[in-house]
Structures are given as C-alpha cells and as structure tokens.
Amino acid sequence: MAGLWPSIVMAEPTAKDLYYQNCSLCHDEDGAGVMPGIPDLGGADGPLWKPNKQLLGAVINGVDRTDLPIAMPVRGGNVELSDSQLQLIINYMRREFGGKKEIYP
Numbered sequence: 001m002a003g004l005w006p007s008i009v010m011a012e013p014t015a016k017d018l019y020y021q022n023c024s025l026c027h028d029e030d031g032a033g034v035m036p037g038i039p040d041l042g043g044a045d046g047p048l049w050k051p052n053k054q055l056l057g058a059v060i061n062g063v064d065r066t067d068l069p070i071a072m073p074v075r076g077g078n079v080e081l082s083d084s085q086l087q088l089i090i091n092y093m094r095r096e097f098g099g100k101k102e103i104y105p
C-alpha cells in the first residue's frame with residue numbers, strides 16, 4: 001500500500017525563519033535595530049561586510065562593546081543554533097540588508 005500515507009516531512013526552518021525567530025527581536029525586519037543602542041547593520045559599507053570569519057565569530061561569541069547599552073548575546077541568545085545555521089542567517093542578512101548583490105565580499 002505504498003503511497004497510502006503521505007510521508008510526514010518536518011520542514012527545515014529557512015534562514016528567514018531562523019532570523020525572525022532569533023534575531024529580528026533586536027535587529028528588526030530590516031536590520032536597522034529596534035531601538036537606539038542596536039546599530040543599523042545595513043548598507044554596503046556596514047558591519048555585515050566584515051570578513052566572513054570575523055563576522056561569524058562575532059555572532060558565535062557575542063559582542064559587548066562598552067559604549068553601547070545593549071550587548072549582542074552569544075549565538076543571538078540561542079545556544080541551540082549551530083555554526084552553519086548562523087552562517088545561513090548571516091547570508092540572509094547580507095542578501096536582505098547588505099545592499100550588495102553577491103553574498104560574500
């Protein structure tokens with residue numbers, strides 16, 4: 001009776017889903033930040049175009065500059081996110097907010 005039961009496929013969350021679940025709370029839907037203290041990440045000269053390793057490292061380890069009242073939490077506050085999921089989110093952010101066509105600088 002193959003085909004009687006539709007196979008149940010758990011869809012993998014897309015990069016966009018992951019961004020909205022974990023990051024948009026602070027970075028908003030356009031990367032501009034929801035409040036003062038969260039920098040605008042957008043634009044072709046913005047922080048999203050730091051070298052990839054450096055940027056991924058910042059997202060993995062968090063960023064806590066003393067001159068800003070809010071810190072970027074380790075893995076955006078969700079330690080369940082894998083390095084490759086974080087890389088997917090970074091690619092999404094670059095594509096959506098980065099103002100450049102290509103993904104990698």
Ligand code: HEC
Nearest residue numbers: 022023026038047058063064065068070071072075076089
């Ligand atoms: C609690 C709020 C908060 C959440 C949630 C958050 N961020 Fe951030 N993020 C920040 C703040 C604040 C900064 C600026 C840190 C600084 O420059 O001191 C930042 C900076 C960044 C930067 C720039 C880093 C750099 O080197 O300049 C990237 C990229 C980033 N966040 C990605 C993410 C991703 C991806 C997620 C979700 C997985 C996420 N953030 C979740 C607050 C947040």
